[in-house]
Amino acid sequence: MNPRERVPLAPYCTMAVGGPARFFVEARTEADVLEAVEWARREGLALRVLGGGSNLVVADAGVDGIVVRMAIRGVSIRESGVAVDLTAAAGEPWDEIVGHAVERGWAGLECLSGIPGRVGATPIQNVGAYGQEVSDTITAVRALDRRAGRVVTLSAGACAFAYRDSLLKTGAPDRYVVLTVTYRLVAGGAPALGYPDVERHLEVRGIRSPALADVRASVLAIRRGKSMVLEAGDPNRRSCGSFFLNPIVSPDELRRIEAGAGDLAMPRWPQSDGRVKLSAAWLIERAGFQRGERTGPVGLSTRHSLAIVCHDGARASDVVALAGRIRARVEARFGVRLVPEPVLWGFEPGALDRST
Ligand SMILES: Cc1cc2nc3c(=O)[nH]c(=O)nc-3n(C[C@H](O)[C@H](O)[C@H](O)COP(=O)(O)OP(=O)(O)OC[C@H]3O[C@@H](n4cnc5c(N)ncnc54)[C@H](O)[C@@H]3O)c2cc1C
Helix, strand or coil: CCEEEECCCCEEEEECCEEEEEEEECCCCCCHHHHHHHHHHHHHCEEECCCCCEEEEEECEEEEEEEEEEEECCEEEEEEEEEEEEEEEEECEHHHHHHHHHHCCCCCHHHHEEEEEEEECCCCCEEEECEEEEHHHHEEEEEEECCCCEEEEEEHHCCCCCCCCCCCHHHHHCEEEEEEEEEEHHHHCCCCCHHHHHHHHHHHHCCCCCHHHHHHHHHHHHHHHHHCCCCCCCCCCCCCCCECCCEEEEEHHHHHHHHHHCCCCCEEEEEECEEEEEHHHHHHHHCCCHHHHCEECCCCCCCCCCEEEHHHHHHHHEEEEEEEEHHHHHHHHCCCCEECEEEEEECCCHHHHHHH
């Protein structure tokens, strides 16, 4: 193994900020991953796994350790009746997998069109959008268990999927390196419908019985309108998508927040466990932030108040400072503490608090 030294990470991340990795290696095979993990162990170095860098903020000082960029490719299919088990290697670009499934008429991923990044990251935060989540279809995650020192297969149950969360993200962070993910799709299945924005878009297009490809096209169009696909030339391009999770609160907390907000039209989505999901975007706007608002080289997307966007000259410290100000103002106004969605590398714990 021949890791490169002091490799800038900004070009590998959609926000395009942050410093270098002390060591950096591209893993094209599972053997490369094993070798890198063993090398890091021998050298006593921290190891970080990088996919497409679309849910990541790297500190300006960079990462003291080795960064392994997952570039393992490969897809295999097993069909049994209408069930299609699609297994993809961690380095496969996610949207190519979705496009492939839709083309073949395999239902299960169509609403997840246009999400940047690679397959290996999809189970980490249980990627989701427009009424679908990967936990609806994942049956197995094959991963290198760094603690046990062997390759294991985790069932969906073992992954403990939740809203933008899993065992891999918060339960045992950094323990597993995802190698392959298996999604169970349905050949000839109907597309997932029911998400209001998608239904409205299909209606406007005059489509009454949408095929998978119609849903994919509508999702992509809606996402484009919000700068939620990566497109060259889009001034909102340098983001991580949504910077904060939608908060999920108890009924008591809801009553308190509602009383403070003084607006019965506050958006909310009841959850199956009795709690209620709120809109982080709504809270941010009501706390006084506006789309397109800028603080020097960072700001909010002109099309989505949940996305923090970098412009020329931005640094990771600017991103974290704006995120900290947003969080502090939402907390002061509503008593709700927003939780960042992207993973922060190289920052001290509490970096958002100190930046306000
Ligand atoms: C414009 C835009 C829109 C977005 N829209 C959505 C959306 O609708 N829904 C949504 O859920 N997300 C969305 N995201 C966030 C992001 O695209 C997803 O979370 C995506 O899955 C991240 O993939 P990645 O390969 O870029 O991961 P990275 O950013 O490289 O990594 C993210 C985390 O996953 C870990 N990781 C990555 N690969 C592996 C692996 N093989 N094994 C172990 N750990 C790994 C990393 O260590 C890191 O902790 C959006 C982002 C952008 C920029």
